[in-house]
Amino acid sequence: MSSISLRTITKSFGDAMVLDGVDLDIKDGKFVTLVGPSGCGKSTLLRILAGLEATDAGTVTIGKRDVTQTRPSLRNLAMVFQSYALYPHLSVAQNMLTPLLMRDLTKTQRLPVIGPLISRAKRKALTAQVDAVAQTLKITELLTRKPGQLSGGQRQRVALGRAMVRNPVAFLMDEPLSNLDAALRVHMRSELTELHRRLKTTFVYVTHDQAEALTMSDRMAVMMGGKILQFGRPDDIYRDPNSLAVARFVGSPAINTLSSEIDEQGTLTVLGESMGRFSGLSQQSVVVGIRPEHLTLSKTGRFGGMVKHRENLGSDVFLHLVVDGHADVVVVRATPAHAPALAAQVRFTMSSDHLLIFGADGQRLRAEHTTSKVAV
Amino acid sequence: MGNQRAYLWCIGPALILMFLILLLPIFIAAGMSFTNYSLGNTSADFVGLENYEQIFTRSTYAKMFGATFRYVFLVVPMTVGLGLGAALLINSLTRFGEVYKTIYFLPVMSALIAMAIVWEFAFHPTIGIINATLERGCGTFLEGWTWYAKGCARTFPLWLTDRDYAIWTVSFIGIWQGFGFNMVLYLAGLTGIPRDLYHAAEMDGTQSAWDRFCLVTWPMLGPTTVFVVTISFIRSFQVFDTVEAFYPQGGGPSKSVYVMMFAIYEKAIQQNLMGIGAAITMVFLGFVMILTLIQRWLVERRTHYA
Numbered sequence: 001m002s003s004i005s006l007r008t009i010t011k012s013f014g015d016a017m018v019l020d021g022v023d024l025d026i027k028d029g030k031f032v033t034l035v036g037p038s039g040c041g042k043s044t045l046l047r048i049l050a051g052l053e054a055t056d057a058g059t060v061t062i063g064k065r066d067v068t069q070t071r072p073s074l075r076n077l078a079m080v081f082q083s084y085a086l087y088p089h090l091s092v093a094q095n096m097l098t099p100l101l102m103r104d105l106t107k108t109q110r111l112p113v114i115g116p117l118i119s120r121a122k123r124k125a126l127t128a129q130v131d132a133v134a135q136t137l138k139i140t141e142l143l144t145r146k147p148g149q150l151s152g153g154q155r156q157r158v159a160l161g162r163a164m165v166r167n168p169v170a171f172l173m174d175e176p177l178s179n180l181d182a183a184l185r186v187h188m189r190s191e192l193t194e195l196h197r198r199l200k201t202t203f204v205y206v207t208h209d210q211a212e213a214l215t216m217s218d219r220m221a222v223m224m225g226g227k228i229l230q231f232g233r234p235d236d237i238y239r240d241p242n243s244l245a246v247a248r249f250v251g252s253p254a255i256n257t258l259s260s261e262i263d264e265q266g267t268l269t270v271l272g273e274s275m276g277r278f279s280g281l282s283q284q285s286v287v288v289g290i291r292p293e294h295l296t297l298s299k300t301g302r303f304g305g306m307v308k309h310r311e312n313l314g315s316d317v318f319l320h321l322v323v324d325g326h327a328d329v330v331v332v333r334a335t336p337a338h339a340p341a342l343a344a345q346v347r348f349t350m351s352s353d354h355l356l357i358f359g360a361d362g363q364r365l366r367a368e369h370t371t372s373k374v375a376v
Numbered sequence: 377m378g379n380q381r382a383y384l385w386c387i388g389p390a391l392i393l394m395f396l397i398l399l400l401p402i403f404i405a406a407g408m409s410f411t412n413y414s415l416g417n418t419s420a421d422f423v424g425l426e427n428y429e430q431i432f433t434r435s436t437y438a439k440m441f442g443a444t445f446r447y448v449f450l451v452v453p454m455t456v457g458l459g460l461g462a463a464l465l466i467n468s469l470t471r472f473g474e475v476y477k478t479i480y481f482l483p484v485m486s487a488l489i490a491m492a493i494v495w496e497f498a499f500h501p502t503i504g505i506i507n508a509t510l511e512r513g514c515g516t517f518l519e520g521w522t523w524y525a526k527g528c529a530r531t532f533p534l535w536l537t538d539r540d541y542a543i544w545t546v547s548f549i550g551i552w553q554g555f556g557f558n559m560v561l562y563l564a565g566l567t568g569i570p571r572d573l574y575h576a577a578e579m580d581g582t583q584s585a586w587d588r589f590c591l592v593t594w595p596m597l598g599p600t601t602v603f604v605v606t607i608s609f610i611r612s613f614q615v616f617d618t619v620e621a622f623y624p625q626g627g628g629p630s631k632s633v634y635v636m637m638f639a640i641y642e643k644a645i646q647q648n649l650m651g652i653g654a655a656i657t658m659v660f661l662g663f664v665m666i667l668t669l670i671q672r673w674l675v676e677r678r679t680h681y682a
């Protein structure tokens with residue numbers, strides 16, 4: 001089928017290395033998200049896949065075909081641009097018709113004035129195709145308008161429609177939701193996943209918003225500094241990150257990172273309390289990561305802190321705690337009903353099953369937890 | 377109470393200046409065009425539409441319209457077309473674009489009167505570079521072209537003094553001088569086209585430069601083109617300095633280059649016939665007015681751009 005694979009893609013602009021040997025395999029029909037902080041090279045990678053940018057080294061394969069040297073219009077991909085890039089002088093219907101005209105009509109049939117006359121039947125069929133897509137996207141009543149007369153969300157739909165009218169191998173989207181307001185963005189997220197389920201076509205989706213990546217994709221690739229740090233299911237990446245950078249980037253609020261020590265017996269000490277023995281780890285300074293939801297407020301907890309800041313999200317309250325004698329701020333999730341007030345002293349527990357240990361170089365140290373001297 | 381009149385203080389000065397500088401002279405000229413006024417006379421006679429009647433019946437003025445329209449309808453399409461072509465070519469360059477821009481813009485900046493002297497030399501029948509070059513081609517395959525063969529057998533045209541060639545030669549100089557201006561306007565228009573649109577066109581399957589031009593470049597240059605065409609029309613209607621430089625008396629061989637601006641100058645200034653001069657001015661104003669209205673209409677029709 002039409003799986004896509006990128007092999008050792010390298011790209012620099014002048015002296016700046018933007019992509020540094022990126023490998024990525026995208027199975028047919030998957031919704032894959034490229035996510036990472038601004039400037040990490042996501043758009044560049046997507047544009048290389050589309051063919052709008054040339055690679056310095058590496059190959060792009062679609063299906064079984066090496067398309068590295070193929071021009072974009074022959075790769076049969078569809079792209080939704082962040083700016084939507086609708087043709088402002090054409091109506092919505094004409095915008096959506098354009099890809100069909102360009103591909104299905106001959107040169108003479110596309111000529112102005114006489115073109116429409118000699119290809120009337122064909123054009124009628126193509127217009128019907130546009131109407132069908134407009135119906136699925138619920139933009140039928142917008143077909144006669146110009147892009148300048150549409151709202152952001154409507155333009156987004158039209159851009160999507162223009163991509164959908166033909167059957168591309170894959171949809172490439174570069175932050176298509178970033179121009180929308182928060183409510184519409186959340187709504188469009190679910191519409192896009194719904195659309196993907198229906199079309200069963202490959203989606204490659206670029207975003208800097210980890211929440212979009214987590215909620216929408218089958219697979220996500222976390223990029224940083226021109227490299228893919230980790231590629232996998234959103235769940236796995238959230239639960240089991242390979243490096244501190246990935247752990248920090250994914251999840252909101254961010255994971256707690258606590259500087260800790262492992263002694264010569266392999267005992268891990270976090271915030272001054274022993275968390276038990278871990279086999280295979282030598283004496284060293286490490287960083288321990290633990291998600292806010294894995295810290296629980298409890299009157300008898302082993303750890304104590306003072307509430308410095310409360311972040312109320314309605315369904316949850318995140319408490320930022322200062323722990324005596326430690327520089328790291330600890331964020332704990334609490335239910336609003338039981339959330340203590342500002343400046344209150346609270347106690348909490350930490351489950352050692354969810355501890356993620358990272359070495360000084362930021363790489364994950366995978367260690368067996370041997371003695372379960374779990375804190376109460 | 378006083379505050380309700382405040383707007384008068386804001387728009388008043390502009391209104392008064394506009395009236396004094398723009399409208400009043402037009403009204404005076406309009407009034408004068410119905411008289412036989414001459415500068416220096418204390419009074420003038422009202423002659424009704426006589427001046428206008430002359431403009432639309434006498435053969436001199438038929439020649440005037442002929443010369444003006446020949447000039448305008450050659451120069452406008454050529455300067456617009458060449459301006460667009462040059463802009464597209466320069467825009468596609470990665471290097472030396474600035475050099476070409478400067479070269480093509482030089483004629484626009486130079487004084488046409490000074491350049492007219494250079495062209496007069498170039499077109500000179502015996503010592504001019506143009507006919508000298510053409511003579512070199514004699515005896516080659518170019519003689520297959522009958523016009524060329526005739527030129528070799530006798531002489532090549534006396535470009536500026538032959539009444540069949542004069543207006544076209546003057547138009548050529550107008551084109552040479554004017555297209556750089558349109559090129560600059562088009563270059564500005566081209567930089568305003570979002571690059572994403574070209575990428576979208578590429579993703580949509582356009583493969584030839586022609587498709588890309590039809591789908592993106594030309595429509596996106598629409599507003600620029602309306603402006604460029606209007607400006608070119610008005611500039612061409614106003615052609616004067618070349619004619620004055622080459623033919624200070626009479627408007628060229630058998631008045632074949634007797635353009636409107638020159639006619640106004642000749643009648644009103646040289647011959648001190650203010651009445652008829654004012655009448656030609658009013659006709660000229662009418663043309664400019666029509667052009668401006670067409671431009672407004674086109675611009676308003678396109679308000680939904682972008």
Ligand SMILES: Nc1ncnc2c1ncn2[C@@H]1O[C@H](COP(=O)(O)OP(=O)(O)OP(=O)(O)O)[C@@H](O)[C@H]1O
Pocket residue numbers: 013018036037038039040041042043044045207208
């Ligand atoms: N045409 C270009 N010329 C020079 N540098 C470029 C060019 N395009 C991108 N870059 C640089 O490449 C790096 C990656 O750019 P890219 O657009 O891929 O980032 P991104 O991950 O999409 O960021 P964002 O989330 O802000 O869109 C940036 O540092 C950018 O400055």
Ligand SMILES: [Mg+2]
Pocket residue numbers: 042043044174
């Ligand atoms: Mg980007």
